Amino acid sequence: MTKPKIIWFRRDLRLADQAAIVAAAASNGPVIPVYILDDETPKHRVMGGASRWWLHRSLEELEACLQAVGSRLILRQGPAAEQLAEIVKFTGADEVHALHHYEPWWRNAERALTKTLSGEARLVLHDGNYLLPPGTVTTGAGTPFKIYTPFWKALRVHMPPAEALPSPESLAAPDVWPDSDRLEDWNLMPTKPDWAASFGDHWQPGTAGADANLEAFVDKAAQYDEGRNLPSEELVSRLSPHLHFGEISPATIWNKLAGQGTKVETYLKELVWRDYAQNVIDQFPQYGGESYREKMRALPWRDMRDDTVKADFKAWCEGKTGYPIVDAGMRELWATGWMHNRVRMIAASFLIKHLLIDWREGEKWFWDTLVDADFASNSVNWQWVSGTGVDSNMFVRIMAPLSQSEKFNAGDYIRQWVPELADVGDPYIHDPEEFGCKPRDYPRKIIGHREGRARALDAYAQVK
Structure with missing residues (x-):
């Protein structure tokens, strides 16, 4: 009798164009799809809150897709290597199929699994991400x-x-399924408070x-x-x-x-x-937590232990900086788990250069609040803006958020996400304080553009 094959899902929650599924199903024997919520192996890179909301919805749909082809999804929680080894032992599976993942913690998990299986079964990795x-x-x-x-x-x-590999028409089930958690018991969805209440209005995971x-x-x-x-x-x-x-x-x-x-x-x-x-x-596996350019590691960022710096960071996170385009982006992020590409660059540049706050603080905030929080893209994009990356913009190129807002016609975007400014017309909406039409309940700028630019250039001069 053909031994069962395990499919280890991670960031590859689909049936179509999925090489691991095609390989596992090729034996015509039982196939056991598994997803493991591993919050231990990533350590400080545990999945953020917005990503967990998305994961819950995506796993619900994956389960439905698997049921449509005669299968189901086994859910486990804990270190991936240990959980997979336990399932291998219970089912007698001889292969664990998965797509390659390159984040440092997933590579560690793959090595740990190979060691833990110790010849009982083999880990077979495929390309496709x-x-x-x-x-x-x-x-x-x-x-x-x-x-x-x-x-x-x-x-x-x-x-x-x-060309994309086809979805399987059916997957053979084992005689006995291993135990599975209930998705609801993982508490991936926020409740008190439900800060993701409006996510579903914008997304279908x-x-x-x-x-x-x-x-x-x-x-x-x-x-x-x-x-x-x-x-x-x-x-x-x-x-x-x-x-x-x-x-x-x-x-x-x-x-x-x-x-x-x-x-x-x-x-x-x-x-x-x-x-x-x-x-x-x-x-460079350490890229998410260390500036690539050695001289830039000495940049004198403002001290996050200082109450004023904490207040500035809080204002940025909450979209209360007094810069309408920045505030609109940060509020869109909080309401939807996503932010427009151009506005991400403006908001990131503002934090790094106008507020002189370490890019890693912004990267951590995005990691927790973005539904598309990706270790590689998040790290590379933040280091590009900060001028610290292997291939990056120059630190001295400082975006002017007010002129960027006008240049790219962001008026309606600001009105959507900053309701205090809903009645302010163009061009005043891009800088209502400058034109003397700032509503009483909208904050003043926490720093002037020229002042922020001068402080950033002075900091750079110390490491140039």
């Missing part, structure tokens, strides 16, 4: 790329990716939501080059959380859009940036 596996796109000298542009050019040669967002984006993709900078317009893909949780593969997105020609190249470059970010953390 990225367009190409990290380390396969290299320079002429055979070394990994550090800079994005040559990485993009080298990866582009290998595109398009292979799972593969059906991913497919719907992709279909909606197809007709807008040619406008993405300009549209990605216009927060008042619905011209971005909103696929990032679906990609992060693996509800859709990047190959599926590429092959759906690439036929539209050069008009969609800007978006495809963003898709490749995701691969690039993963390549960075594959080379």
Whole structure:
């Protein structure tokens, strides 16, 4: 009799284009899908609150999809290596199939599992979370790329990716299923207070939501080059959380859009940036907690133990800085678990340069509040803005949030997310304090643009 195969789901919560499922099902024997909530192996990188909300909804849909093909999802909580070894022992499985993951904690879990299985079964890892596996796109000298542009050019040669693997029509069930937790008992959904109450108005986690967002984006993709900078317009893909949780593969997105020609190249470059970010953390696993540029590690950030600095950080988190575009973005983040791409850069730059607060404080806040909080993308993007990364913007390039707001027509976006300013017209809404039309219940600027810029440049001069 063919021994059972285990599918270990992590950030790959789909049935379509899922190499681990295809390989596990190929034996025609029993297949046991497993998801393990492992809050111990990641240590300080435990999944944030917004991601946990998304995970709950996504696992609900994955369970329904598995039931439709005659299977189910086994849920366990604890160290992944220990839980999988226990399931292997109970079921007699001889293989654990999973997609490659490159975050440091998942690599640790894979090594621990191989050691724990100790010959009882083998861990079989497959590609599928990225367009190409990290380390396969290299320079002429055979070394990994550090800079994005040559990485993009080298990866582009290998595109398009292979066509998506089909979903299984059925999965054979074992005679006896191992014990499973109840999803409700994991308490992934916030209750008191339910700060995610409005998330469901904006998102449909799972593969059906991913497919719907992709279909909606197809007709807008040619406008993405300009549209990605216009927060008042619905011209971005909103696929990032679906990609992060693996509800859709990047190959599926590429092959759906690439036929539209050069008009969609800007978006495809963003898709490749995701691969690039993963390549960075594959080379530098500590990237999420340490500035890459050595001289920038000495930058004199303001001290977070100081009450004034704490108050400034709190104002930034709550969207009460007195800078409408920044406040709109931070409030959108709190209400939806997501923020428009252009506004993310403006808000991040404001924290780092106007407030001179360490980029890692912002990265930690995004890690907890974003539904698409991705270790690689989050780390690389924050270090790009802060000028501390391997390939990054220069620290001295300081975004002017007020002029950025006007340049990219953010008026309607601000009115949506900052209701105190709903009755302020253009161009006054971008800087109501300057025009003398600031509503009484909207805060004054916590620092002037020139003052913040001068302080940032002075700090940089100390490490230049």
